[in-house]
Amino acid sequence: MTAVPARSAATAPVKRAAAQPAKSDRARLSAADWERAALDLIAEQGLAAVAVEPLARRLSVTKGSFYWHFPSREALLKAALERWEKLDQETVFDQIEAIADARERLQQLFVRTSRELRSHVIYSQLLKAMDHDLVQPVIERVSTRRINYLLTGYRALGMSRRDALNRARLAYAAYVGILQLMLQQKTMRLNAEEYQVYVQHVADTLIPG
Amino acid sequence: MTAVPARSAATAPVKRAAAQPAKSDRARLSAADWERAALDLIAEQGLAAVAVEPLARRLSVTKGSFYWHFPSREALLKAALERWEKLDQETVFDQIEAIADARERLQQLFVRTSRELRSHVIYSQLLKAMDHDLVQPVIERVSTRRINYLLTGYRALGMSRRDALNRARLAYAAYVGILQLMLQQKTMRLNAEEYQVYVQHVADTLIPG
DNA sequence: GCCAGACCATACGCCAGCGTATTGACAACT
DNA sequence: AGTTGTCAATACGCTGGCGTATGGTCTGGC
Structure with a gap:
């Protein structure tokens, strides 16, 4: 099942707090979380440092999560x-x-x-x-x-x-x-x-x- | 064959012509040649582009040559x-x-x-x-x-x-x-x-x- | 309660680049 | 002619990152 992840906000049943999802030890991630993390990495180490697996480690998940939200690294960028x-x-x-x-x-x-x-x-x-x-x-x-x-x-x-x-x-x-x-x-x-x-x-x- | 043989009278350490070794289809390479090529690549595509194998391809040799002149990529840089x-x-x-x-x-x-x-x-x-x-x-x-x-x-x-x-x-x-x-x-x-x-x-x- | 969908883990194949090991070719000197 | 030293080709193993496949788990809604 290569279902294209629905990235629009319309379908999302979970509204998830409008503000930052807190430090969130156990919260699930959204596409926006990945984007923010990517920008953090860019600020700290530059664009080249934005790699999928390191990013995933940083967010304490695996890339299985990433590829649900984005079809590719390029899409994230x-x-x-x-x-x-x-x-x-x-x-x-x-x-x-x-x-x-x-x-x-x-x-x-x-x-x-x-x-x-x-x-x-x-x-x-x-x-x-x-x-x-x-x-x-x-x-x-x-x-x-x-x-x-x-x-x-x-x-x-x-x-x-x-x-x-x-x-x-x-x-x-x-x-x-x-x-x-x-x-x-x-x-x-x-x-x-x-x-x-x-x-x-x-x-x-x-x-x- | 090729006119203007580059190998003039040289002694032990083979100083190799002082000027550029010409475009040189068949000339051997020196460490300096690799350094110059590295700087060319830096100028064109930045430091990250200085990779051993691409450089070797550019110079029409393989990396077997490179690792004779330098112990590592770092050393070349x-x-x-x-x-x-x-x-x-x-x-x-x-x-x-x-x-x-x-x-x-x-x-x-x-x-x-x-x-x-x-x-x-x-x-x-x-x-x-x-x-x-x-x-x-x-x-x-x-x-x-x-x-x-x-x-x-x-x-x-x-x-x-x-x-x-x-x-x-x-x-x-x-x-x-x-x-x-x-x-x-x-x-x-x-x-x-x-x-x-x-x-x-x-x-x-x-x-x- | 249980189903669907959102989210994540695991395991895999692929590729590019680094570095090593071994052998080959060719020059110069003896 | 043979030895040595210089440069290069080939083949290999290793790592890290990309992308895929497939299955697992938690949650809200009916």
Whole structure:
């Protein structure tokens, strides 16, 4: 019986608490649980670490469970990436969009880059795996969105279109670079204050006054 | 048969022609050949792609050859990384060091980042593999050297120590970021002119004057 | 109560990559 | 000519990950 697992929420008789299923020693798993676990692994060890059997071990089950929820590893990755892209849009982006002042908004984009923010960590890891077929379009979309966001920010500050675009590129490259240099190992292990000062310097340098 | 016999008069340890051993259909391989091929693969597909058997196929031999030259895959990586670090020091760094004017020198660091420059491509790939035990110390050293280089450059332009350090970090992050964004896929596929303009913008923005 | 469906365990076949062992070929030196 | 040293082919065993097949267990609903 190779029944295709019904992944839609419609058929699920068990509603399972809407919030996190708790630490759950004995709870059964859902597809969403696997997706979340996959994103955790991506954040910690990168995309390549998302292997079915290690993931299963991590969740204290066997892959018999996995292949009920997903037809393949690829399917899991696809779902996890979708989930991240949506989540990233909500948590990181929409929050910043709420800020009125363009100058302040630009600065916040840098301030919230500390390694505590999971979504940024995942972004950085995905950037490193951009050769992967599933990853490429996702971070393509996200990056473009963000650069365009910066672009309009700079335009709002009165820069010419050409300058604004290049400044947006520069700012975004600095963002990507500092992510990579800070998150991975110790080359640039700045503590909170040092980082604070650095960000201020970046804002002063990259935001025209 | 083949014109230009590569085997000139050589003595005991067989130094083999100093230059490249040519495309060489039938020439034997040396350890250096494997190291160069490994670096090529790193540049093209990243560190993870450096596998023994694929490499052997690429060189049109079998791994029987490989394990004569190296005791393990790790040993090859180590040797290749050493070779790159040395080569990078010579080609990229020493050349720029020759430039007298601090302002011009800083700009050149950005100008020479186009994807044509192999050493930069390798650096970017290694940065993506910084979790690897052998890679981490290497790019640690290289990155530190470069940032310090920028630091002294900015100091020479009269910046305070704190500002110079932060500016160096910013500039280097921008360098790393633009590398990653340009080399990997198309998010930022700038053509030569666009890139030229961008670099000029970076220089104007990051170099005080 | 008991059946269906959701979830998981076990066991298997497959493949790619690492490393080993053995033998072969061919050059240079004696 | 024979010996030695250098480079390479072939064949093998091992591991870890993917995917399949099949059967087991728990749960809610009738």
